[in-house]
Amino acid sequence: MADQDERTPVALTPGHDEHLAAAIESAGGVLVALSDARVLVWAGGVDDFPRELPDSIEWVALKLAGIEEFMSAGLIDDRRIWTNASGFYAENVAEHALALLLAGLRQIPAAVRSRWDKDAIDTSIRSLHGSTVAIVGAGGIARSLIPRLSACGAEVIAVNRSGRPVDGARETLPADRVGEVWSRCDHVVVAAPSTAQTRHLIDASVLAALPDHAWIVNVARGSLIDQRALLAAVRDGQIAGAAIDVTDPEPPAADDPIWDEPRIIVTPHVANPSSGLTRTLAPWIAENLRRFRAGRPLLSTITPGSTY
Amino acid sequence: MADQDERTPVALTPGHDEHLAAAIESAGGVLVALSDARVLVWAGGVDDFPRELPDSIEWVALKLAGIEEFMSAGLIDDRRIWTNASGFYAENVAEHALALLLAGLRQIPAAVRSRWDKDAIDTSIRSLHGSTVAIVGAGGIARSLIPRLSACGAEVIAVNRSGRPVDGARETLPADRVGEVWSRCDHVVVAAPSTAQTRHLIDASVLAALPDHAWIVNVARGSLIDQRALLAAVRDGQIAGAAIDVTDPEPPAADDPIWDEPRIIVTPHVANPSSGLTRTLAPWIAENLRRFRAGRPLLSTITPGSTY
Structure with a gap:
């Protein structure tokens, strides 16, 4: 000392x-x-x-x-x-996660692109208010994100390694029970670190288990989502869309088909500018x-x- | 009875x-x-x-x-x-107002359009956290919006007719002192009803008084903003941008120049779908x-x- x-x-x-x-x-x-x-x-x-x-x-x-x-x-x-x-950087990343989730739910990029296609936008909008959001990898970002989601009238299911209760979450599950979450939430925020265990945490089977109105937000690492399966699930209407600040690979190639899928919102890894x-x-x-x-x-x- | x-x-x-x-x-x-x-x-x-x-x-x-x-x-x-x-409908409108403000601050439509122009997006992003938001016309929408902004780490200056303090606002000013607000806030949410008194509440002089990083959100009525002055102020860099759910006229004409201004985000009057x-x-x-x-x-x- x-x-x-x-x-x-x-x-x-x-x-x-x-x-x-x-x-x-x-x-x-x-x-x-x-x-x-x-x-x-x-x-x-x-x-x-x-x-x-x-x-x-x-x-x-x-x-x-x-x-x-x-x-x-x-x-x-x-x-x-x-x-x-x-x-x-948790406050900044949590803010970006909320911005991405709301941009998807409230159809902001779709509205900008479609230039007042009121009928299509009106019926596609969903409220965060009243919904249940799963946060997978509930550490520092979740501690900053949960009060924001709560103030928006959403409830949270947290998933962390130990399952030790996370403040403000309706319930907390340990990582080995993450499979129980998908059918019980409306939307998912991915905030887990990138490890061998978390690679393709969101895969085709998870995407099939989520409700068809689900939005997925990723502010962690692109490798946590099987991006090919994500694109297929969005195209097939298995989920409503994805709003991601990270991709796999990063950046996506210029001819990556995710650029042409309007229900996938991509920001260039700027959650923490x-x-x-x-x-x-x-x-x-x-x-x-x-x-x-x-x-x-x-x-x-x-x-x-x-x-x- | x-x-x-x-x-x-x-x-x-x-x-x-x-x-x-x-x-x-x-x-x-x-x-x-x-x-x-x-x-x-x-x-x-x-x-x-x-x-x-x-x-x-x-x-x-x-x-x-x-x-x-x-x-x-x-x-x-x-x-x-x-x-x-x-x-x-206040909860729904407040949620849309927050979505619009965050979409502007976090550059979501710009990021989608520019396809991973990381340098440009990274330096344009601003945090809601730590900012001061003026809510002009602080009634029911403000009561729903203020807790959301507070959870995001922003402070609120409320403006209402009487100046009677609004819960959760750092301060509340009466409408006849609204002119004091512009230079003291970072961003503005317009939530006042449309009346003869509120027409062009946001005009060229207000836009000149706002800081150049300001975003303006309108979830009230298009007539509250002088839209021609708004477009000029955004183009000139007097303010950072506007995210509006209402326009004047509504909808804008197909050749209205606001459609071509990327820093004006327009949703088709869907805050309350x-x-x-x-x-x-x-x-x-x-x-x-x-x-x-x-x-x-x-x-x-x-x-x-x-x-x-």
């Missing part, structure tokens, strides 16, 4: 970011080179990440929310603490640095092997 | 509607011809409305929320009670019939000459 008066040496790289630098300095850190640092705040992606870290680095703070590339590259070791940023991202992250880095200096547990630590 | 055991004769016309008929019967009514009725539940518009009502009609329940056509046709007399349905409308209305008609039979004040009575 650092002496209260001694500043903690922190490396902030690659590049310089004014928001993160100010946060580090406000929380008792001092910016130094990597070789002199006890903390690395890594503002980049996986490709440039140093393959050998100095032993002096006790904590690595990643700017990213999704860390599967760091995982599969074997970079997350057990010789220090690692944190990511998944919880810190890169512009303004470090401004959002900065107070959390400061909070974690204060915790680090006080020897208290850090927020958003990475637990290798976690599913959802 | 009716004897508890005696059923109240109600005329339900034009046409027959199963939801309204069931509601009337469940609340102590019996369906009769207009000439035998004490209550008229009018399920139509202004054109077919009888120009002479039997003197026996003590209460007319209109299915519509906006009743300016009934007003200007001089049909709303003072010989009986009149109710409209504005308060009953006609399909399913009588199902939404039915419990309120039942409630009002119970009140009528008990001699208690009715909900959503029409007060001629009210503005906002």
Whole structure:
């Protein structure tokens, strides 16, 4: 634990970011080179990440929310603490999830495209009010999303790994009972991390089990949905549509048929916009640095092997 | 006041509607011809409305929320009670207002149109979280909208006729101080009734006073916005965009330039969809019939000459 008066040496790289630098300095850190640092705040992606870290680095703070590339590259070791940023962007991602769900239910892109085809739009609109929304992978995003859905008059069925009750959800099911959810909800929000276990969590059998008025929202990773099966289900009317911020592959090819399916709404992985991202992250880095200096547990630590 | 055991004769016309008929019967009514009725539940518009009502009609329940056509046709007399349905559809309209605001802020139609132009979308997105939303004409829709906005992390400045504080709003201003609002809010939701006083409430001077990141939502009536000034302000970048469920004229002409302005999102007057409308209305008609039979004040009575 650092002496209260001694500043903690922190490396902030690659590049310089004014928001993160100010946060580090406000929380008792001092910016130094990597070789002199006890903390690395890594503002980049996986490709440039140093393959050998100095032993002096006790904590690595990643700017990213999704860390599967760091995982599969074997970079997350057990010789220090690692944190990511998944919880810190939850408000932003929850807001985008709600925007996507409402855009689907209230037929906003269809209305824009059809230029006042009132009869078609009027009869296609559904209310979020009074509906039941399943949130699969109920972590930080769900904690931000549930109050929004509740205020809109919707009820939530949460699915998480343990089944431990999630605040504000009507009920919470463990992941091994996710199969019970599909026929009992109106709509689904996918918010689980991308792991081997969650790949194609939404597949043809799930799509067949959902009600035909269901909208699916994905703000997690494209791999969680079997996108070919999704396209077929929407075309066949098995579900009403999908509003997705992530795709598989990402971005979709220019000739991917999902571009021509009006009931699939695609936004370009912007639930947590890169512009303004470090401004959002900065107070959390400061909070974690204060915790680090006080020897208290850090927020958003990475637990290798976690599913959802 | 009716004897508890005696059923109240109600005329339900034009046409027959199963939801309204069931509601009337469940609340102590019996369906009769207009000439035998004490209550008229009018399920139509202004054109077919009888120009002479039997003197026996003590209460007319209109299915519509906006009743300016009934007003200007001089049909709303003072010989009986009149109710409209504005308060009953508030949840639905508030949900659509939120959907429109989020669709604008989160760039949903722009993202759909641009097919993964990530750089452009990412830098155009703004968060509702942390913003201040002015609701001009803060009545029933605002009461439903404010909890939704609060759950999204936004604060509300309400404007109503009296300035009497609105629950959940950070502050409430009377209509004669509406000019103070524009520079102090991020976004505007127009929810006031259409009257001579509210025509072009949003005009060129208001648009110039709003911040350049502002989105304007209109779920009231098209006449409240000077649509030509709106188009110019959006094109000039005076505001970020508008998401409107109502237009002036309605619908816009096929060659109206608003169709070609991507930052104006238009839905075809579907905030309160006609399909399913009588199902939404039915419990309120039942409630009002119970009140009528008990001699208690009715909900959503029409007060001629009210503005906002």
